[in-house]
Amino acid sequence: MTAVLPDVARDNASLRRFLSGLPGVDQVGAEARAAGLFTRSIKTTAKAWAIDTAIRMVDLTTLEGADTPGKVRSLCAKAIHPDATAPPVAAVCVYPDLVATAVDALRGSVVAVASVATAFPSGRASLEAKLQDVRDAVAAGADEIDMVIDRGAFLAGQYMQVFEEIVATKQTCGPAHLKVILETGELATLDNTRRASWLALLAGADFIKTSTGKVTPAATPPVALTMLQAVRDFAAATGDARGVKLAGGIRSSKDAVRYLVMVNEVAGERWLDPGLFRFGASSLLNDLLLQRHKLATGAYDGADYVTVD
Amino acid sequence: MAKFEYAPAPESRDIARLRASYGIFVDGEFRDGAGEAIKTINPANEEPLAEVADAAPSDVDDAVRAARRALPAWSGRPGGDRAKYLYRIARAIQERSRELAVLESLDNGKPIKESRDVDIPLAAAHFFYYAGWADKLEYAGFGPSPRPIGVAGQVIPWNFPLLMAAWKIAPALATGNTVVLKPAETTPLTALTLAEIIAEADVPAGVVNILAGGPSIGEAIVRHEGIDKIAFTGSTEVGKIIQRTTAGTGKRLSLELGGKAANIIFEDAPLDQAIEGIVNGIFFNQGHVCCAGSRLLVQESVADELIAALQQRLTTLRLGDPLDKNTDIGAINSAAQLARIRELTESGEAEGAERWSPPCEIPERGYWFAPTVFTHVSQANRIAREEIFGPVLSVLTFRTPAEAIDKANNTPYGLSAGIWTEKGSRILWFANQLRAGVIWANTFNRFDPGSPFGGYKESGFGREGGRHGLGAYLDV
Numbered sequence: 001m002t003a004v005l006p007d008v009a010r011d012n013a014s015l016r017r018f019l020s021g022l023p024g025v026d027q028v029g030a031e032a033r034a035a036g037l038f039t040r041s042i043k044t045t046a047k048a049w050a051i052d053t054a055i056r057m058v059d060l061t062t063l064e065g066a067d068t069p070g071k072v073r074s075l076c077a078k079a080i081h082p083d084a085t086a087p088p089v090a091a092v093c094v095y096p097d098l099v100a101t102a103v104d105a106l107r108g109s110v111v112a113v114a115s116v117a118t119a120f121p122s123g124r125a126s127l128e129a130k131l132q133d134v135r136d137a138v139a140a141g142a143d144e145i146d147m148v149i150d151r152g153a154f155l156a157g158q159y160m161q162v163f164e165e166i167v168a169t170k171q172t173c174g175p176a177h178l179k180v181i182l183e184t185g186e187l188a189t190l191d192n193t194r195r196a197s198w199l200a201l202l203a204g205a206d207f208i209k210t211s212t213g214k215v216t217p218a219a220t221p222p223v224a225l226t227m228l229q230a231v232r233d234f235a236a237a238t239g240d241a242r243g244v245k246l247a248g249g250i251r252s253s254k255d256a257v258r259y260l261v262m263v264n265e266v267a268g269e270r271w272l273d274p275g276l277f278r279f280g281a282s283s284l285l286n287d288l289l290l291q292r293h294k295l296a297t298g299a300y301d302g303a304d305y306v307t308v309d
Numbered sequence: 310m311a312k313f314e315y316a317p318a319p320e321s322r323d324i325a326r327l328r329a330s331y332g333i334f335v336d337g338e339f340r341d342g343a344g345e346a347i348k349t350i351n352p353a354n355e356e357p358l359a360e361v362a363d364a365a366p367s368d369v370d371d372a373v374r375a376a377r378r379a380l381p382a383w384s385g386r387p388g389g390d391r392a393k394y395l396y397r398i399a400r401a402i403q404e405r406s407r408e409l410a411v412l413e414s415l416d417n418g419k420p421i422k423e424s425r426d427v428d429i430p431l432a433a434a435h436f437f438y439y440a441g442w443a444d445k446l447e448y449a450g451f452g453p454s455p456r457p458i459g460v461a462g463q464v465i466p467w468n469f470p471l472l473m474a475a476w477k478i479a480p481a482l483a484t485g486n487t488v489v490l491k492p493a494e495t496t497p498l499t500a501l502t503l504a505e506i507i508a509e510a511d512v513p514a515g516v517v518n519i520l521a522g523g524p525s526i527g528e529a530i531v532r533h534e535g536i537d538k539i540a541f542t543g544s545t546e547v548g549k550i551i552q553r554t555t556a557g558t559g560k561r562l563s564l565e566l567g568g569k570a571a572n573i574i575f576e577d578a579p580l581d582q583a584i585e586g587i588v589n590g591i592f593f594n595q596g597h598v599c600c601a602g603s604r605l606l607v608q609e610s611v612a613d614e615l616i617a618a619l620q621q622r623l624t625t626l627r628l629g630d631p632l633d634k635n636t637d638i639g640a641i642n643s644a645a646q647l648a649r650i651r652e653l654t655e656s657g658e659a660e661g662a663e664r665w666s667p668p669c670e671i672p673e674r675g676y677w678f679a680p681t682v683f684t685h686v687s688q689a690n691r692i693a694r695e696e697i698f699g700p701v702l703s704v705l706t707f708r709t710p711a712e713a714i715d716k717a718n719n720t721p722y723g724l725s726a727g728i729w730t731e732k733g734s735r736i737l738w739f740a741n742q743l744r745a746g747v748i749w750a751n752t753f754n755r756f757d758p759g760s761p762f763g764g765y766k767e768s769g770f771g772r773e774g775g776r777h778g779l780g781a782y783l784d785v
Contacts, residue, residue: 023578023579023580023581024577024578024579024731025579025581026579026582026731028751028752029579029582029585029751029752030581030582033581033582039422039426039634040315040635041315041318041634042315042316042318043317043318045314045316046313046314046315047316049313049314050313229581260313261313264312264313269311269313272312
């Protein structure tokens with residue numbers, strides 16, 4: 001809780017009053033603004049910079065029931081050396097039981113280990129079970145925890161419950177960074193996206209994250225816009241800059257570069273940093289590598305020139 | 310040095326297929342005008358673009374004669390047949406949209422993203438829209454067999470050269486009129502390219518005549534006895550002269566003139582979108598928009614917060630080469646317009662308003678004006694009353710809805726207004742109180758051929774667009 005907004009989360013009523021008092025989001029206007037930003041034309045040197053920056057912002061992710069230590073190790077190797085010349089990604093993101101494998105594989109590198117937790121992706125478990133999930137991941141060495149909020153509680157207006165779960169998770173994280181997944185596809189409206197963003201920021205989220213990747217729609221341009229506005233406004237109100245992570249559905253370099261334009265022009269250039277902006281993705285990295293090579297050599301490689309992981 | 314410098318991304322000027330000289334289009338043929346050729350220049354660098362034939366009054370006579378000759382056959386065709394030509398023109402505009410967009414940006418100075426995404430698509434949309442009406446006029450609410458007025462003389466401005474030509478020509482042809490159109494002196498190129506499209510569409514000779522020229526040609530059209538209707542878009546000053554000139558002559562008249570629109574922001578507005586609406590309201594097309602939201606009326610309780618956010622937003626606007634796809638603010642269309650903007654902004658400072666512009670590099674050559682915001686503006690200041698027609702916003706505040714209405718309506722103009730609030734009932738109440746022809750709710754500067762456009766008071770009369778737009782060209 002910040003000194004500037006001291007009594008906002010005193011109880012459910014005051015939290016609801018604060019969140020309802022945030023300016024509304026006009027869906028049509030937000031979509032138009034996002035579409036306008038996406039028409040920026042990023043070429044040559046600007047594109048090269050953006051692609052390298054996007055690579056450094058990737059949370060390379062595997063969240064399948066079929067994940068194995070072998071798969072995670074191979075992903076970690078790719079994260080450290082995406083190809084011969086590309087920079088390493090920001091983090092590898094796995095389920096809690098595979099954190100130890102990832103920590104081992106990434107030892108000595110700059111790549112962080114992120115783990116989803118709190119009964120990902122639905123969040124439907126007791127608080128104690130969720131916190132145990134977090135403890136397991138942190139104990140295994142996770143640097144970052146991606147939690148999910150209780151969307152049912154949020155939609156039922158139980159804002160305080162959501163708030164307290166985030167606070168408890170943050171405490172359980174200890175030194176690990178906390179990313180709070182809003183699952184905006186289930187919150188449905190941009191007003192809810194704005195309110196959930198502020199709720200998570202007030203409760204201590206280091207990052208707010210769009211989606212689990214298991215629900216459609218995931219990261220959409222107007223949702224990203226609304227969340228970037230939230231961190232911008234939160235920083236203006238409190239002096240405290242928090243991050244945004246877009247996850248789900250961003251597969252092309254073109255989209256990644258467009259989102260960097262949005263980050264630049266909406267939140268500001270301070271957010272053009274892996275410390276404050278991430279892409280959660282699995283297939284995006286290969287397209288970034290293909291485009292990077294195209295810029296350097298003038299020719300497209302085929303899909304067989306990037307690795308299958 | 311910014312972290313993320315956008316590299317130049319210019320459209321190629323070759324796409325415009327610029328020719329060394331352009332003629333006038335009379336009776337289905339291109340020819341030299343009887344006047345001395347004029348040079349049209351690129352306002353972004355002051356370099357000449359092309360020589361354009363200047364019409365003389367004798368050319369106007371020829372054009373009116375051709376239009377009269379063509380009238381009986383054109384108005385006698387079945388509506389569906391006239392529609393066929395309008396559809397052809399619409400499709401040709403779409404096919405040549407890139408060429409037209411680059412040409413428009415070169416001649417006018419507007420950013421390519423606007424000519425590409427707004428001017429040209431809307432111009433095509435107007436032809437498509439009115440093509441659809443051509444065979445349904447008896448169901449349009451103007452009686453069982455509405456007749457055209459006759460020969461229409463049309464004089465259009467430089468701010469949306471091709472789009473204004475489309476607004477004028479499409480409804481006139483759909484209803485069976487023939488036209489003599491004069492584009493503005495500084496921006497004739499896309500209208501003359503439209504003439505080429507019209508010729509290629511096999512529109513019968515004389516149905517459309519397009520003459521470039523200065524005010525004397527406009528006057529010759531307005532005074533011409535062979536013309537039945539005048540449609541003018543431009544300044545209120547010239548509109549008054551036209552109305553005086555046509556009074557008692559039996560000529561029909563529609564005028565679309567200046568504006569000083571209020572863009573009204575309530576404390577419960579969706580503020581981030583309102584900021585975009587303010588930017589789009591006054592900085593779209595360098596503010597060269599008759600319906601621009603040039604007076605920002607903001608509720609005092611959110612004024613400081615809103616202005617700070619607006620200023621932050623304005624620092625991301627990119628001023629420069631109109632052909633660069635990332636340019637938001639292009640060049641001012643002419644030296645004369647730039648001088649007028651400068652004069653009015655200086656009066657704003659002299660009268661005590663506070664002037665602010667984002668840090669912004671101004672190119673050495675060409676006509677440029679940085680986006681400008683005046684705060685602490687009073688209703689009495691010239692910048693709050695006179696149309697600036699440039700990228701200059703005057704910010705005023707209000708306390709109550711009644712005060713907002715009083716201030717919004719306290720202008721000789723009445724073209725457009727905007728209202729921003731999440732309260733639907735207030736939008737409807739406001740729309741009933743505002744004396745403006747177009748009222749946008751939670752948006753601004755949105756245009757659609759299906760929606761009528763036009764003003765109250767000194768902003769003119771008559772409607773363009775929509776079903777209402779047919780009325781301006783029917784003898785009703």
